[in-house]
Amino acid sequence: QQKVQQSPESLSVPEGGMASLNCTSSDRNFQYFWWYRQHSGEGPKALMSIFSDGDKKEGRFTAHLNKASLHVSLHIRDSQPSDSALYFCAATPSSAGNKLTFGIGTRVLVRP
Amino acid sequence: DPKIIQKPKYLVAVTGSEKILICEQYLGHNAMYWYRQSAKKPLEFMFSYSYQKLMDNQTASSRFQPQSSKKNHLDLQITALKPDDSATYFCASSQDLGGRSYEQYFGPGTRLTVL
Numbered sequence: 453q454q455k456v457q458q459s460p461e462s463l464s465v466p467e468g469g470m471a472s473l474n475c476t477s478s479d480r481n482f483q484y485f486w487w488y489r490q491h492s493g494e495g496p497k498a499l500m501s502i503f504s505d506g507d508k509k510e511g512r513f514t515a516h517l518n519k520a521s522l523h524v525s526l527h528i529r530d531s532q533p534s535d536s537a538l539y540f541c542a543a544t545p546s547s548a549g550n551k552l553t554f555g556i557g558t559r560v561l562v563r564p
Numbered sequence: 565d566p567k568i569i570q571k572p573k574y575l576v577a578v579t580g581s582e583k584i585l586i587c588e589q590y591l592g593h594n595a596m597y598w599y600r601q602s603a604k605k606p607l608e609f610m611f612s613y614s615y616q617k618l619m620d621n622q623t624a625s626s627r628f629q630p631q632s633s634k635k636n637h638l639d640l641q642i643t644a645l646k647p648d649d650s651a652t653y654f655c656a657s658s659q660d661l662g663g664r665s666y667e668q669y670f671g672p673g674t675r676l677t678v679l
Binding site: 496550 | 608
């Protein structure tokens, strides 16, 4: 079983809409999370990290972490066509962790 | 200008051969990594280096050997190639390793196909 699970596998949202992505760790050691985005033909690029319970907002992106359930979500407000990409959740066992364990990804398509 | 350079972008090899994947970073980072992305699988951590020293190796096979000739270089030598080695290999770097979780910056990847 993968230690980091993501859902849904794919998501289609209208331009200007809200995209919501989910991620859960099955290993209580993994409590620190990152969201990465990968456009086709490129390497992943970090969007944000979240290490504490609650919400963290960066521009149109908001992450929410519930450490008790090891669930983290990413919400993209006012989705743009340029947001169409593969989104990865990655977890580390500590706030000093640099070995990232990635989920399989959620493919987001923003329809004009 | 690209901050992390990976060469070549595409690589085709025959089973049993040996290839070297090149990575150079110009971000002034002290830590470098290799990850592998295979079809239908998550990105998988392979190695981490800090100040040219191997810090973590999660690759079961000794056929994969990282090589660091300079602080900003981390090449990956793969010997006795198998079709299962076909994947996109990403080099990444971060300011440092440990103490806190630093953002990792990824290169554009080398797509390796083993026939």
